[in-house]
Amino acid sequence: MKKLLKIVGGILALLIIAVGIYYFANNESLPEGVQGEKADALAQKMITAMNKEAFDNTEVLEWSFRGKNHYIWKKQEGIVDVSWDNHKVSLDLKDLSKSTGGDQELIETALDYFNNDSFWLVAPYKVFDEGVERRLVTYDGKDALLVTYSSGGSTPGDSYLWILDENGMPVSYKMWVSIIPLGGVSATWSNWKESNSGIKLPTEHTLSLFGIKIDMGDVKAFNPRADELANKILKAVKHEAYKNTRYIDWSFGGRRFYKWDKEKHIVEVKWNDAKVMLHPNDMEKSVAYLKGEEIKNNDNLVKRAWDLFNNDSFWLVAPHKLFEPGIIRSIEMIDGKEALRVKYTTGGTTPGDSYVWILGEDYIPVSYQMYVPSMKMVAVPATWEDWIETESGTMLPKNHTFSSGRSLSMGDVKGYN
Helix, strand or coil: CHHHHHHHHHHHHHHHHHHHHHHHHHCCCCCCCECCHHHHHHHHHHHHHHCHHHHHHCCEEEEEECCCEEEEEECCCCEEEEEECCEEEEEECCCHHHCECCCHHHHHHHHHHHHHHHHHHHHHHHCCCCCEEEEEEEECCEEEEEEEECCCCCCCCCEEEEEECCCCCEEEEEEECCCCCCCCEEEECCCEEECCCCCEEECEEEECCCCCEEECCCCEEECHHHHHHHHHHHHHCCHHHHHHCCEEEEEECCCEEEEEECCCCEEEEEECCEEEEECCCCHHHCEEEECCEEECCCHHHHHHHHHHHHHHHHHHHHHHHCCCCCEEEEEEEECCEEEEEEEECCCCCCCCCEEEEEECCCCCEEEEEEEEHHHCEEEEEEECEEEEECCCCCEEEEEEEECCCCEEECCCCEEEC
């Protein structure tokens, strides 16, 4: 027995020594950083890269944590459905006393799970939350962002050093947290997924501590209320008839004239002495004319026609394009009523533009506010008025008016088959 105890004692001593060596070899002290404008600027760069605006407008997030805890977060309502084992709790984050699905102990457990597991999903979006301190740190010769949570959550006092790429996207962070005695343990933030609401969410993390993996499950973020409102707009402007409309004719301010074969996607564009038969799906087939003569080296005229068509058709058919790829839809309240914010992330001439559609009682757009960074437009209004039902049965506008009083006519608008 004594010999056995000596062997066990020897093994324990070796383990303690090994743990001690590992600790002193890998434990890092919390780095010092500088608070102020530079730290805040780096934090702003990060949340811009992450599309914080879309996160603020996201309605629902779904994910799981290591296949054990499952979440449906109705973010705008402040309600989270948390399920694990045989338990299901509906947390009311605005008033915890209104939570349902269990006693106080079970509700607090659900809240602790949510605080931890949502952090692994959306932590980069929280760097400007109340009670968060931001510091600029030099790490491996580059700027990094040290974030300390002085209050809130389940473990106030934790710190995270965000390592970013050149665009401001998180690559990883290093942790100094109460639940891990080792300082500076890192975790990856690199397996990103683009969600329907326009935000990027991680699908998995890998910790430097023994290569532990954290699976976030089938992450989703979407805006069902916004999609419902967009569908009401499409019904109001008779979008089904628009999809079946073959030809659309219009002009733009009396300066440019269009005949669009929508089925074949060929557009006759005329302005001044120029005419282009534009083939947007195969630009090399486009043919340009100047004063009636075909122009062989026509790249400049074709490019000009393409830019004009993108701009001028938008003023005619934008409400019919609400569900095209690269569009993010979200709800915005204007004068106490729901409006639809539409952001174009790809396509067109100026991706990144946003438009907030103001609707009438019948859901037909009456105006929009334009947010166009390239032109420094912020909430610049323009009306959408004089809607007509065309021969093909769809609805199209004939006129727009700007806040300056200037009018824009779409000419003799026609839609037919």
